[in-house]
Amino acid sequence: MTVYAKTRSRLAAVVVRRDTKAGVAFDYAVQFLVLMALAVFSIGTLPDLDPADRRWLEMAETAILAVFTFEYALRIWVSENRWGYVFSFFGIVDLVAILPVFWFARGTTDLVFVRSFRLLRLLLIIKAVQSSEAVFRLKQAWWQIRDELMLYGAASVIVLFTAAAGIHHFEHKAQPEAFKSVFHSLWWAITTLASVEYGDVYPITTGGKIFTFFVAVTGLGVVAVPTALLASALTKTKRPEGP
The missing domain is CATH 1.10.287.70 (Helix Hairpins)
Known part of the structure; x- marks a missing residue:
């Protein structure tokens, strides 16, 4: 097995599998970041927030979304069926949740549209339960009926x-x-x-x-x-x- 294949296999054990300690830790880290992102989103809606605090929140938001962007790319790389993941339900959720990163990179000045676009971050709630055993059973139940x-x-x-x-x-x-x-x-x-x-x-x-x-x-x-x-x-x- 080449170094490339070994690295990909080891990362897959962390990112995809949930029966390893590293995989469980990775899932908890993702869920923690999701909670942080939602907290930043909620605090940012306060009307009397100090401009300096708002800038810190925007920086935190950008950093968190950058991490999720890296995670999305990593999931594609380690997936056995890459297109299968991209077009799966959670693959689409992962992509849509990080779309604000690409929109901000364009430097748009349409603030109304940007604020509406930021609502996509609420999809991170779905991402938080992606690794849940209950979600796995729910998917099985849906498939049966x-x-x-x-x-x-x-x-x-x-x-x-x-x-x-x-x-x-x-x-x-x-x-x-x-x-x-x-x-x-x-x-x-x-x-x-x-x-x-x-x-x-x-x-x-x-x-x-x-x-x-x-x-x-x-x-x-x-x-x-x-x-x-x-x-x-x-x-x-x-x-x-x-x-």
Whole structure:
């Protein structure tokens, strides 16, 4: 084995594998940096922050994102299937989370866009749980019930459209501003099916109220069915404890 191959193999044991002391330490270090990045992000939103302190926060942010950029490149280098990692879920999360580094390097002056772009750092929350055993089981559970969830998702879209079309039929004449079209009625359909009900738009006709009752009852299943499917799959994937 060449020096190149040995170095790559040793780094893979640290960066990719989680059954070694070095790998566990690396994961904890990444999670610590994620928490630091989120703390810097949160402190930076304080309105009365001293300019000098804000500069220190920006320097800390740049340093942390630079480390994550190096980590992203390192993960690509040690991966057996490099393109597989790049286009995987966590590979995309890793890339998107460090995109502000490349944008800042361009020296943009569009501060509004930069501030919006910095919200991508919130994806670091996902990165923090990347190495969690629970996430591994969750991925397995999702893979087991993916067909059922896809079918249920398609059915939910049909129910959502039916709810929007139905409430538009009952309420359009009584509330033309709130229910201008089926598309405007989608907001009501989403909040009702999700059992949120903000109360900003609601039916006032008898037909609309009766229709809302059936939509609300249907909404219980919209939340309960996928939750039950996922809970059942997680139970099956949970590793048995003890001998």
